[in-house]
Amino acid sequence: MLRLGEQARRIRQRIPEQRERPGSAGRTWPWIRATLAGELETAFVHSLNALAALHEVAFDVAAVASVGEIRRRVTAMAGCIEHALSLHRDVAAALAVGTPQRDGVLEIIEAPLLQIAALFDAMHDALLGPLEPRPGMRAEIEVELSIALDFAVQLSAAEARWTDPTTRH
Numbered sequence: 001m002l003r004l005g006e007q008a009r010r011i012r013q014r015i016p017e018q019r020e021r022p023g024s025a026g027r028t029w030p031w032i033r034a035t036l037a038g039e040l041e042t043a044f045v046h047s048l049n050a051l052a053a054l055h056e057v058a059f060d061v062a063a064v065a066s067v068g069e070i071r072r073r074v075t076a077m078a079g080c081i082e083h084a085l086s087l088h089r090d091v092a093a094a095l096a097v098g099t100p101q102r103d104g105v106l107e108i109i110e111a112p113l114l115q116i117a118a119l120f121d122a123m124h125d126a127l128l129g130p131l132e133p134r135p136g137m138r139a140e141i142e143v144e145l146s147i148a149l150d151f152a153v154q155l156s157a158a159e160a161r162w163t164d165p166t167t168r169h
Contacts, residue, residue: 022092050077
């Protein structure tokens with residue numbers, strides 16, 4: 001849980017840093033845009049699969065999980081999240097501050113990253129909760145994560161807002 005908590009803090013730290021100081025662009029916006037939906041889907045599907053694999057090994061009641069195996073699975077998941085964060089940085093660098101589509105595209109990337117960070121926090125809070133609930137409270141804690149992986153649709157909808165003069169802010 002310490003590593004997941006650190007990952008949540010890292011996500012929350014890097015998003016605003018990358019928005020303000022992304023560094024130099026390694027790719028142009030047209031190049032990024034051509035592959036962004038597929039890259040985001042890959043990064044988040046792999047992140048969710050890695051999270052499921054971590055859950056599988058950590059909560060397998062038939063066996064005691066080895067620390068090494070849990071570490072490998074957390075590291076794999078962190079690598080997938082790092083991929084999504086690097087895409088965020090690439091977009092922030094390629095689209096200058098003030099570019100109409102910049103905030104919308106960054107928000108499409110940030111939303112699932114922040115959802116994952118919130119999930120890690122909820123898991124941490126659940127583990128710190130009392131073993132015995134207060135009277136009238138349920139002992140079970142449910143944590144849910146739902147990420148919309150239709151990045152092509154989200155990017156297209158955002159682009160329609162930028163090109164339609166009646167919907168610009």
